[in-house]
Amino acid sequence: MTIREDEIIASLATFFREHPRVSLGPGDDAALIVEIPGREIAISIDSSYEDVHFTLDTLTLREIGHRALAGALSDLAAVGAEPLTFLVDIQLPRRLASRAPEIYEGMEELMNAFCVSPCGGNLSRGDKLGLSVVVVGEVTRGKAISRGGVQPGDLLVITGDIGRVRGWLLAEELGLSRSYEPWLRRLREKFARPWPALRQIQRLAMDVNLHAAIDISDGLGVDSWRLALASEVELVIDPEQLPIDDSVRMIAERAKRPPWEIALESGEEYEVLFAISPEDEPKLSRLNFPATVVGRAREGRADSRIIVNGTEKSLSSLGYDHFAG
Amino acid sequence: MTIREDEIIASLATFFREHPRVSLGPGDDAALIVEIPGREIAISIDSSYEDVHFTLDTLTLREIGHRALAGALSDLAAVGAEPLTFLVDIQLPRRLASRAPEIYEGMEELMNAFCVSPCGGNLSRGDKLGLSVVVVGEVTRGKAISRGGVQPGDLLVITGDIGRVRGWLLAEELGLSRSYEPWLRRLREKFARPWPALRQIQRLAMDVNLHAAIDISDGLGVDSWRLALASEVELVIDPEQLPIDDSVRMIAERAKRPPWEIALESGEEYEVLFAISPEDEPKLSRLNFPATVVGRAREGRADSRIIVNGTEKSLSSLGYDHFAG
Numbered sequence: 177m178t179i180r181e182d183e184i185i186a187s188l189a190t191f192f193r194e195h196p197r198v199s200l201g202p203g204d205d206a207a208l209i210v211e212i213p214g215r216e217i218a219i220s221i222d223s224s225y226e227d228v229h230f231t232l233d234t235l236t237l238r239e240i241g242h243r244a245l246a247g248a249l250s251d252l253a254a255v256g257a258e259p260l261t262f263l264v265d266i267q268l269p270r271r272l273a274s275r276a277p278e279i280y281e282g283m284e285e286l287m288n289a290f291c292v293s294p295c296g297g298n299l300s301r302g303d304k305l306g307l308s309v310v311v312v313g314e315v316t317r318g319k320a321i322s323r324g325g326v327q328p329g330d331l332l333v334i335t336g337d338i339g340r341v342r343g344w345l346l347a348e349e350l351g352l353s354r355s356y357e358p359w360l361r362r363l364r365e366k367f368a369r370p371w372p373a374l375r376q377i378q379r380l381a382m383d384v385n386l387h388a389a390i391d392i393s394d395g396l397g398v399d400s401w402r403l404a405l406a407s408e409v410e411l412v413i414d415p416e417q418l419p420i421d422d423s424v425r426m427i428a429e430r431a432k433r434p435p436w437e438i439a440l441e442s443g444e445e446y447e448v449l450f451a452i453s454p455e456d457e458p459k460l461s462r463l464n465f466p467a468t469v470v471g472r473a474r475e476g477r478a479d480s481r482i483i484v485n486g487t488e489k490s491l492s493s494l495g496y497d498h499f500a501g
Numbered sequence: 502m503t504i505r506e507d508e509i510i511a512s513l514a515t516f517f518r519e520h521p522r523v524s525l526g527p528g529d530d531a532a533l534i535v536e537i538p539g540r541e542i543a544i545s546i547d548s549s550y551e552d553v554h555f556t557l558d559t560l561t562l563r564e565i566g567h568r569a570l571a572g573a574l575s576d577l578a579a580v581g582a583e584p585l586t587f588l589v590d591i592q593l594p595r596r597l598a599s600r601a602p603e604i605y606e607g608m609e610e611l612m613n614a615f616c617v618s619p620c621g622g623n624l625s626r627g628d629k630l631g632l633s634v635v636v637v638g639e640v641t642r643g644k645a646i647s648r649g650g651v652q653p654g655d656l657l658v659i660t661g662d663i664g665r666v667r668g669w670l671l672a673e674e675l676g677l678s679r680s681y682e683p684w685l686r687r688l689r690e691k692f693a694r695p696w697p698a699l700r701q702i703q704r705l706a707m708d709v710n711l712h713a714a715i716d717i718s719d720g721l722g723v724d725s726w727r728l729a730l731a732s733e734v735e736l737v738i739d740p741e742q743l744p745i746d747d748s749v750r751m752i753a754e755r756a757k758r759p760p761w762e763i764a765l766e767s768g769e770e771y772e773v774l775f776a777i778s779p780e781d782e783p784k785l786s787r788l789n790f791p792a793t794v795v796g797r798a799r800e801g802r803a804d805s806r807i808i809v810n811g812t813e814k815s816l817s818s819l820g821y822d823h824f825a826g
Contacts, residue, residue, distance in 0.1 A: 199642075200647055203648065203731065204579075204580060204648050204649075204731075205545060205575075205579035205580050205648070205714075205716045206543040206544060206545035206576045206579070206582060206638065206645075207544050208541040208542065208543050208640070209541060209542040211536040211537055211540045211541060211542055211642075213537070214536070216525075216533040217533065217534040217637075218531040218532070219532050219544075219588065219635070220530060220531035220532065220588075220621060221622065221623045221635055223590050223592070223623050223625050223633070225625055227628070228625055228626055250530075251531050252530075252531055254530035255525070255529060255530050255531045255533070257531060263545075263546050263635070265548050267548070267631065296544070296546065297546065298546045298548050298633070300548050300549075300550055300554070301553055302550055302553060303552070303628075303629070306627075306631065308546070308548070308623070308633045310544070310635050312544065313531070315533070317535065320524075320533050322525055389530075390530065402507075406528065406529075
């Protein structure tokens with residue numbers, strides 16, 4: 177049985193909803209978004225590919241869809257934008273041709289939570305599954321947060337907790353992933369169903385001046401280094417302060433590795449690292465979500481460093497690199 | 502020798518230029534585009550993958566880059582939008598890691614011709630080369646052209662000529678492609694360096710009311726059928742009127758197929774099919790680029806048909822389908 181491209185696209189059309197700002201949606205060559213004066217459109221693309229970012233035996237198609245949209249929305253969180261709509265480009269193997277709607281089904285919870293729906297996309301055949309999600313958001317002109325604003329003396333703060341994604345991958349490497357222990361499920365939860373820090377950053381920005389922010393999609397290690405480069409300051413991360421879940425400590429023990437190392441190299445967490453003035457620190461404790469001070473910025477070379485047992489080292493290489501190694 | 506992801510990204514940064522409407526460009530989690538009242542943002546994504554849309558022994562990396570951007574810009578042409586900026590998502594095999602700049606080099610001619618430059622992107626490792634280009638354009642509010650406006654009685658007009666892309670693929674199948682005959686070069690030219698019909702559509706829209714338009718990226722056959730569906734009219738294409746280059750007639754003879762069939766199934770031509778009132782036809786002849794009447798719309802079922810030797814047949818299946826067959 178073969179399925180036609182137009183039939184697959186029609187099966188996805190049920191996920192497309194009208195949006196007051198989208199004046200021409202899917203089914204045309206381009207989508208149209210009505211502009212508003214005094215605002216800026218924020219746009220970003222994020223991709224995930226079978227056997228690079230995931231395998232089909234560790235994640236369901238729904239989870240793959242969820243993660244792809246979560247990752248793209250996290251880029252909007254990092255610049256302080258509010259989501260408007262998104263486009264999905266799918267590279268679909270023939271063997272999955274009739275199952276494409278499951279990818280969109282996996283996106284529905286995030287679509288409902290953040291009031292977004294797709295406005296367009298693209299479909300091609302591929303040997304392996306690939307997903308690119310383009311998110312379109314909006315921010316008041318001049319209010320976007322960039323990577324370039326960290327000031328010496330600033331505190332570095334991170335949303336949520338870190339390490340569980342790398343922890344889950346370690347559990348798989350160690351052959352523990354088929355077990356049903358609760359701490360393994362805690363690891364898998366962050367890997368399979370990450371939640372972008374959109375609300376947290378919007379809430380924070382109401383009370384606090386966020387000097388700079390970055391989505392730590394490649395891990396706090398390498399991404400804090402990228403933040404240091406963009407802001408031309410030196411960052412010092414304190415391994416003792418990292419927000420690490422007990423489940424990560426469990427896997428660290430089994431892997432005979434320090435938990436802070438797992439936390440620093442854990443990518444696709446979709447948490448946001450941001451910089452604030454020290455006088456704003458007391459406001460963090462009044463929030464009803466985790467926001468943890470993990471380090472500090474100082475004058476120096478553009479680098480991110482960690483001090484372990486009195487020895488400093490650069491974090492520039494601690495994270496996922498698609499081409500290294 | 503390995504190359505780091507950040508090094509590859511840095512090697513691409515030379516292609517990024519400042520744009521008055523792009524307030525935050527590459528190097529951040531999202532790009533920002535300043536909004537203007539009374540306008541609409543047009544956005545589209547178009548992808549091409551090794552061994553699906555091209556192979557590395559038939560196209561250079563520069564040509565692959567050129568085609569990817571041309572295809573995406575063509576979507577903006579079809580809705581009558583003017584390009585602002587674009588984002589490129591690259592899936593890069595390790596074997597090509599140091600050659601990524603060639604892809605952008607291939608885009609430079611189009612970047613210069615249409616005053617666009619990239620504002621962001623994404624880079625992942627992949628087994629095969631893949632390119633997704635997201636284009637962002639702009640149109641005066643309410644002035645965009647959709648697929649849904651064809652009226653019974655309208656003339657169907659196409660920019661440029663059609664058939665050379667499919668003609669080139671036939672030349673490859675027949676083993677003729679290594680020859681240097683001029684007509685083969687004419688075929689390859691359209692395949693390797695298509696040019697989006699942006700200027701033509703903008704010029705046309707100054708004089709003529711374009712009722713509807715579609716980018717014929719999957720071929721005039723299936724895409725005219727999609728136009729018919731969206732507008733709920735019946736379209737009749739006249740095979741005698743199709744703008745077919747002599748080079749296509751040469752390959753048609755060798756392949757023992759009618760030239761019109763090759764023209765109708767030829768995809769990735771990036772020409773635009775549009776509908777106008779018959780009274781606007783005389784204005785077409787005053788243009789200094791080809792715009793050919795190829796058919797007519799009439800009341801009837803939503804379908805696109807062709808009459809050959811007195812027999813009518815539907816064009817719904819004549820074109821490239823990623824999943825059929």
